[in-house]
Amino acid sequence: AQSVTQLDSQVPVFEEAPVELRCNYSSSVSVYLFWYVQYPNQGLQLLLKYLSGSTLVESINGFEAEFNKSQTSFHLRKPSVHISDTAEYFCAVSGGTNFGNEKLTFGTGTRLTIIP
Amino acid sequence: EAQVTQNPRYLITVTGKKLTVTCSQNMNHEYMSWYRQDPGLGLRQIYYSMNVEVTDKGDVPEGYKVSRKEKRNFPLILESPSPNQTSLYFCASSLTAGSSYEQYFGPGTRLTVT
Numbered sequence: 001a002q003s004v005t006q007l008d009s010q011v012p013v014f015e016e017a018p019v020e021l022r023c024n025y026s027s028s029v030s031v032y033l034f035w036y037v038q039y040p041n042q043g044l045q046l047l048l049k050y051l052s053g054s055t056l057v058e059s060i061n062g063f064e065a066e067f068n069k070s071q072t073s074f075h076l077r078k079p080s081v082h083i084s085d086t087a088e089y090f091c092a093v094s095g096g097t098n099f100g101n102e103k104l105t106f107g108t109g110t111r112l113t114i115i116p
Numbered sequence: 117e118a119q120v121t122q123n124p125r126y127l128i129t130v131t132g133k134k135l136t137v138t139c140s141q142n143m144n145h146e147y148m149s150w151y152r153q154d155p156g157l158g159l160r161q162i163y164y165s166m167n168v169e170v171t172d173k174g175d176v177p178e179g180y181k182v183s184r185k186e187k188r189n190f191p192l193i194l195e196s197p198s199p200n201q202t203s204l205y206f207c208a209s210s211l212t213a214g215s216s217y218e219q220y221f222g223p224g225t226r227l228t229v230t
Contacts, residue, residue: 108158
């Protein structure tokens with residue numbers, strides 16, 4: 001069975017400061033890892049994903065995440081946040097295959113609040 | 117525009133009154149899924165469908181039913197809603213059932229059962 005831990009339920013950050021949202025997972029098999037973002041009153045959108053290859057993955061809006069297999073982590077970082085980054089961020093894991101219902105297992109979410 | 121739509125967006129109902137939340141996608145996706153989102157619990161899968169007429173239980177299926185008669189639609193049915201089903205519900209779809217494929221989420225349905 002897989003599980004995801006997001007230890008920080010809320011993270012307040014000043015505008016233009018860096019941020020790291022932590023995600024740790026447990027799984028007995030290889031995994032795919034995802035970060036989804038939920039803006040206020042909207043559904044979730046894929047921010048970035050790790051399937052294989054380079055352990056550092058980037059999004060189009062400046063976020064990046066690094067897959068660390070030894071520490072079973074997939075932390076999300078941004079060097080300089082903007083007001084528009086205010087949202088809830090969910091880390092998710094799925095089995096590392098494309099067979100059957102390899103469903104996503106979500107963490108409990110981290111609410112990122114940007115302080116002007 | 118590629119999207120997943122859900123209706124209604126907000127619903128307040130009473131215990132025991134049957135209701136249906138509709139979900140529709142216009143991307144010709146094979147895989148569809150329902151989640152509920154509760155504070156401190158993240159998203160949990162209720163039911164999923166790998167294609168037309170193929171549905172199965174997720175992690176929290178009790179009290180829910182689904183059907184998949186057409187590829188684009190995947191309604192969620194609460195035959196006899198109870199207060200513990202008060203939650204935020206999301207429908208999602210992806211190209212196929214493989215876990216590497218991005219899931220596209222609807223805007224959510226906030227349900228309150230009194």
